[in-house]
Amino acid sequence: MNGLDLLNIPLIELNKELFKRGDFDFITITERGNNVKQQEAFKALLSGDVREILYGGAAGGAKSWTGATYFTFMALLYPGTRYFVGRDKLTDLRNATLSTFQKVFKTYGVHYVAGAKGSPPEDVDWVEYREKDHYLEFSNGSRIDFIALRFLPTDKMYERFGSFEYTQGWIEEAGEVNFGAYDVLKSRIGRHLNDKYGLRPLLFITCNPKKNWLYYEFYTPWKRKTLSAKRMFIQAFVQDNPANESTYLEQLQSLNDKVKKERLLFGNWDYDDDPAALCEFDAICDMFTNAHVIAKGEKRISADLAMHGRDRFIIGAWTGMVVTIPVDKPLAKGKEIETDLKKVMVARATPHSKTVVDSDGLGAYLESYLVGIKEFHGGSRAINIKDYGNLKSECAFTLAAKINNREIRVICTEEQKQKIIEELGVLKRIDVDKDEAPKKILQKKDMKELLGRSPDYMDMLIMGMYFEVYRPRKGSTAA
Ligand SMILES: Nc1ncnc2c1ncn2[C@@H]1O[C@H](COP(=O)(O)OP(=O)(O)OP(=O)(O)O)[C@@H](O)[C@H]1O
Ligand SMILES: [Mg+2]
Incomplete structure (x- = not known):
């Protein structure tokens, strides 16, 4: 040119x-x-x-x-x-x-x-x-x-x-x-x-x-x-x-x-999150690398069943505060859920009494086949009724405290990790300004709206705290 x-x-x-x-x-x-x-x-x-x-x-x-x-x-x-x-x-x-x-x-x-x-x-x-x-x-x-x-x-x-x-x-x-x-x-x-x-x-x-x-x-x-x-x-x-x-x-x-x-204006990525959020973002990310948390202690299972508007069937297998996810699949039928649960319980030497599943209908069904497993009723009374609005909130706050103290380790795939990080991001308190009121977490429907899906991994983790808040007194059973 x-x-x-x-x-x-x-x-x-x-x-x-x-x-x-x-x-x-x-x-x-x-x-x-x-x-x-x-x-x-x-x-x-x-x-x-x-x-x-x-x-x-x-x-x-x-x-x-x-x-x-x-x-x-x-x-x-x-x-x-x-x-x-x-x-x-x-x-x-x-x-x-x-x-x-x-x-x-x-x-x-x-x-x-x-x-x-x-x-x-x-x-x-x-x-x-x-x-x-x-x-x-x-x-x-x-x-x-x-x-x-x-x-x-x-x-x-x-x-x-x-x-x-x-x-x-x-x-x-x-x-x-x-x-x-x-x-x-x-x-x-x-x-x-x-x-x-x-x-x-x-x-x-x-x-x-x-x-x-x-x-x-x-x-x-x-x-x-x-x-x-x-x-x-x-x-x-x-x-x-x-x-x-x-x-x-x-x-x-x-x-x-x-x-x-x-x-x-300042391009600050470490801005303070929503004050209502229960978990610190860095602490959530640390869950996947907390190598100091050792798989030692009671073996438990918490499972989120794929029923009633849930997206996935997820089993969390706990050893102390280390959790793995041996089962994670889209909607599964009653019989399949029962078989999968049984397999994990045997493979992980976890007793029925240390297995908790959500109660959306299928819990009762399962309980009749897997005698002695616990049904999780999130909306029921908290153990500590003075501080928490219901059982799910109590378990969620217990989970958040452990996450923030870097006391939990999650071993999972990269894809599961991304989802867990997203889901814990919507674990928020409601009525954050009311200091006196019993603490409650955001309702599931609001979380779903924020996420665009059901927070099933988070529910599994929250249920994992059931045996932490529901510590049986000597001579009694948990539920
Ligand atoms: N090379 C350019 N020549 C002319 N105008 C430009 C040029 N680059 C950016 N601008 C103008 O600068 C302003 C900001 O740019 P732009 O909208 O691309 O920024 P942005 O980072 O996308 O902003 P926002 O955060 O608001 O999305 C606009 O008015 C845009 O027209
Ligand atoms: Mg722009």
């Missing part, structure tokens, strides 16, 4: 050339200054080996702009490639994310065909948003799908993404996104024309601080300098982005909500 040609070249062609050459000044330098972090992000996106890039971790750091710009240029430069941008809800994609894309198109000279109103021109690259199927279609055959990552009880394993094939992808506002979605989407990239163009399977992730998978998969390892070479975290604050409206910083500074301010 020589100087003369430059005069006649449309803006977008010039920008495409610059992008291809790795010269990102036309993006990051605005009249308000240079966004050095954004430069860093584009360099990481376009070169090197990294497969997952987490960018942001505070408000206003140019996360959305960076994502929209990167994927627009990739789509333009590599005909026929396919990308996704996913976030919790489709409405947010259609409103906020699409609007960022439109600004990006305008800024860099991409011809945008606005729905039915326009018809695509013949001689220039264009892009159109296909409203019905929620994707951006480029004239060169590339496309960017807008996908809702919301957890659906009818699709617990995110099988709806199982057949998708993408070149690369972007999870936007990942704090709202379930681990399962991230895990599945990782396997859906690198599957479309990557070899042809020499593009690596890359996942771009943008978020504000959130204590979920982002915290323990990215932030903590990054802080400890143990983040794998395939992952990268670029922390960007509002102050890093000179392109912000001048009042944005002020707005963040004037936030009254302390937790929000810590997260959004």
Whole structure:
């Protein structure tokens, strides 16, 4: 390309050339200054080996702009490639994310065909948003799908993404996104024309601080300098982005909500959680590595049966305060539950009298076959009625105290771990301000709403405390 040609070249062609050459000044330098972090992000996106890039971790750091710009240029430069941008809800994609894309198109000279109103021109690259199927279609055959990552009880394993094939992808506002979605989407990239163009399977992730998978998969390892070479975290604050409206910083500074301010303005990942939460987040994570907790003491079983709106049949096998999960399956029938329980009781040398199951109907059935096992009635009176609103709350508070004191160890799979961490995150106290009232935990239906599923692992752990609070006096039995 020589100087003369430059005069006649449309803006977008010039920008495409610059992008291809790795010269990102036309993006990051605005009249308000240079966004050095954004430069860093584009360099990481376009070169090197990294497969997952987490960018942001505070408000206003140019996360959305960076994502929209990167994927627009990739789509333009590599005909026929396919990308996704996913976030919790489709409405947010259609409103906020699409609007960022439109600004990006305008800024860099991409011809945008606005729905039915326009018809695509013949001689220039264009892009159109296909409203019905929620994707951006480029004239060169590339496309960017807008996908809702919301957890659906009818699709617990995110099988709806199982057949998708993408070149690369972007999870936007990942704090709202379930681990399962991230895990599945990782396997859906690198599957479309990557070899042809020499593009690596890359996942771009943008978020504000959130204590979920982002915290323990990215932030903590990054802080400890143990983040794998395939992952990268670029922390960007509002102050890093000179392109912000001048009042944005002020707005963040004037936030009254302390937790929000810590997260959004200071990018603090270790913000204080909800004061109603029973377990400290770090303590929950420690449960899986508490090697000092030794499998010594009474053998017990606590089982959450897959009945009445529950999702899974889970057996927890305890030795002292070390618990393993020998059985974990979706809905099981009465006979199967009985057989599985019997097997575990024999294999683990656990007596009937040290086995507790929830009482949603099946408990009584089982009790008639497995004589002497205990039925857990969560709503019944607490042992310590002065302090606790019911038995389940008493067991839950006992569990939380042990978790916070690092007295419990859970041995399980990575997938189970993720779920346990999520579930214990919704173990909260109600009426937290009423110091005098007997303590009670959030109702199950509210927990389900927060989680999008039934907290079955947590219930198993809570029931595991039954024999802790219900210590039989000498000469009597527990129930
Ligand atoms: N390279 C750029 N050129 C022009 N404007 C930019 C650029 N990067 C960011 N901006 C502008 O800076 C502001 C903040 O950027 P953006 O919305 O991408 O940040 P964010 O980190 O996604 O913020 P939030 O936390 O609010 O989601 C927006 O007004 C955006 O248009
Ligand atoms: Mg944003």
